[in-house]
Amino acid sequence: EVQLVESGGGSVQAGGSLRLSCSASGSIFSINAMGWFRQAPGKGLEWVSVINSGGSTPIYADFAKGRFTISRHNAKNTVYLQMNNLKPEDTAVYYCAKYAKVRDYSSDYASLSTYDSWGQGTQVTVSA
Numbered sequence: 001e002v003q004l005v006e007s008g009g010g011s012v013q014a015g016g017s018l019r020l021s022c023s024a025s026g027s028i029f030s031i032n033a034m035g036w037f038r039q040a041p042g043k044g045l046e047w048v049s050v051i052n053s054g055g056s057t058p059i060y061a062d063f064a065k066g067r068f069t070i071s072r073h074n075a076k077n078t079v080y081l082q083m084n085n086l087k088p089e090d091t092a093v094y095y096c097a098k099y100a101k102v103r104d105y106s107s108d109y110a111s112l113s114t115y116d117s118w119g120q121g122t123q124v125t126v127s128a
Helices: none
Strands: 003-007 010-013 018-025 032-039 045-051 058-060 068-073 078-083 092-102 115-118 122-127
Touching: 003 092, 003 115, 018 032, 018 092, 018 122, 032 068, 032 078, 045 068, 045 078, 045 092, 058 068, 078 092
Parallel strands: 010 122
Antiparallel strands: 003 018, 018 078, 032 045, 032 092, 045 058, 068 078, 092 115, 092 122
C-alpha cells in the first residue's frame, strides 16, 4: 500500500506562488498516474490536474490552465504542483492521489473513485 505525504502549502498574497510536493512510499511509484485535488472551505473535492506515469502528458482543470504546472520525478518518488499567480479562490486544502489503474490515465481521470490512495492534504491560503 502506498503512503502519500504532501508538503509546501502556506499563506501567500494574491499573485504569489507556491510549489506543492507529494512524496510517495510503499509501492512502485513510476507505474501509476498521479493527480492533485483540492477542497475549498464548505465545498467538495475538486480535481485540479493529473499526470501520466512517465510525466509527459499532464491535464489541467480549466481554472488551473496557464497558472499551475504538474510534474513528477520518478527517481525521487515525488509529484509536484507549481502554482503561480494564485488567487483568493485557490484557497483550499490540496491533496495528491494515486490513480488506481496502472500506467496511463483514461477518460475518468477527474473522478475521485478512480484514485485509491490519498495524502493527508496541505493547506493553501491566498489573501487578497
